[in-house]
Amino acid sequence: MKKKLLVGLFGLMMVVAACGGGGDGAGENGGDDTTANETAAGEELYQQNCASCHGGDLSGGAGPGLVDASEQHDQDDIVSIILEGYGSMAAVAGVSEEEAEDIADYVLEQ
Numbered sequence: 001m002k003k004k005l006l007v008g009l010f011g012l013m014m015v016v017a018a019c020g021g022g023g024d025g026a027g028e029n030g031g032d033d034t035t036a037n038e039t040a041a042g043e044e045l046y047q048q049n050c051a052s053c054h055g056g057d058l059s060g061g062a063g064p065g066l067v068d069a070s071e072q073h074d075q076d077d078i079v080s081i082i083l084e085g086y087g088s089m090a091a092v093a094g095v096s097e098e099e100a101e102d103i104a105d106y107v108l109e110q
């Protein structure tokens with residue numbers, strides 16, 4: 001009984017440590033690292049959710065190219081395009097707001 005409780009607590013601490021650790025680590029490593037990590041995550045999400053229409057290199061396909069998207073859209077704009085859709089583009093399903101922000105970071109850096 002006591003052991004079970006300890007194991008449970010330990011598991012909980014691991015989860016908390018894993019979540020908190022990511023945030024803390026990013027802060028300690030400085031802004032550059034954080035951006036690089038988030039951009040890498042964004043690139044992966046982009047390839048999974050957007051590349052089929054916008055091209056693996058953002059050059060376009062079924063959708064317009066996004067290479068110069070930063071000239072027309074800021075980050076908030078792209079997040080809402082992803083979450084709510086835009087013109088003939090439907091909202092992208094299964095992407096959280098946080099993931100959308102990472103994708104927007106990636107798109108804007110290209």
Ligand code: HEC
Pocket residue numbers: 046049050051052053054062063064065066069072073078081082086087088089090092095103104107
């Ligand atoms: C099913 C195909 C499809 C998918 C998947 C898709 N898009 Fe689009 N996207 C489009 C089309 C088509 C347009 C043009 C809409 C219009 O102008 O009416 C568009 C427009 C955009 C625009 C505005 C471009 C401009 O020139 O103003 C952005 C930014 C964008 N998409 C980002 C994304 C991102 C990021 C993802 C992935 C999370 C994504 N799209 C997934 C088809 C798609």
